[in-house]
Each structure stands twice: as C-alpha cells, then as structure tokens.
Amino acid sequence: MLLDAGADLTATSLGGDTVLAATEVPWDVTEYVANLLDIPIEREAVTAGRRDCAELLNLVLAESNDPAVRLLAAIATNESQGVREALATEVDLETRSGATGSTPPRWPRSSAGR
Numbered sequence: 001m002l003l004d005a006g007a008d009l010t011a012t013s014l015g016g017d018t019v020l021a022a023t024e025v026p027w028d029v030t031e032y033v034a035n036l037l038d039i040p041i042e043r044e045a046v047t048a049g050r051r052d053c054a055e056l057l058n059l060v061l062a063e064s065n066d067p068a069v070r071l072l073a074a075i076a077t078n079e080s081q082g083v084r085e086a087l088a089t090e091v092d093l094e095t096r097s098g099a100t101g102s103t104p105p106r107w108p109r110s111s112a113g114r
Contacts, residue, residue: 067091
C-alpha cells in the first residue's frame, strides 16, 4: 500500500537507517516494543514477514529508473556487479534525499555488516 502511494524508499531516519534496515531490527528490540504495546507476536511469523518485505523492497529498488536508488539496492544486497553498473551510469553521489538530506553512499550505512 505504501509503495503504491509512492513511499520514498530512499528515506532514512535521523540516525541514517534505511527503509530496508527496518527489516533487520534485532529480535530482542522487536519483542521489547511489542511487549510495551501489549501486542502478541510470534518470532517465526515476524522473521518470515521481514524476509518477504526485504525481498519486495529489493525488487522495487532494483527496478528503479533512478541510478542512485539502484545503487542503494545493489549495496543492500551485496551485488558488486550492480554497484559497478549503477556507478557506470554516472550516478550523482552528491544528490541529497529530500526527506533527510543524506547522499546515496550514506543511505545503506546502517545496513552494512548486519
């Protein structure tokens, strides 16, 4: 629904976390927040849902016409060929996200190494 409404997949939080990084929040944090809100959750269902969301986000990002967004998708999925192809299109690494003001190299920062 959010994707259909034009959600900005390059948006980041104030801490630099990407939309994709939200699919990688540690289980203990998820469980803690759910308990605070008195929401019953099952780890297996949450894990499967996160995996499905990450796959969908990566597909949408990879199909973007924006080279900076394709660069984000390639970095997020560790696709070195995709990174090379995105960079070969002369992606503007100084283009800033309207939502956060961050540049493409910073978008996946929080997802790296997780």
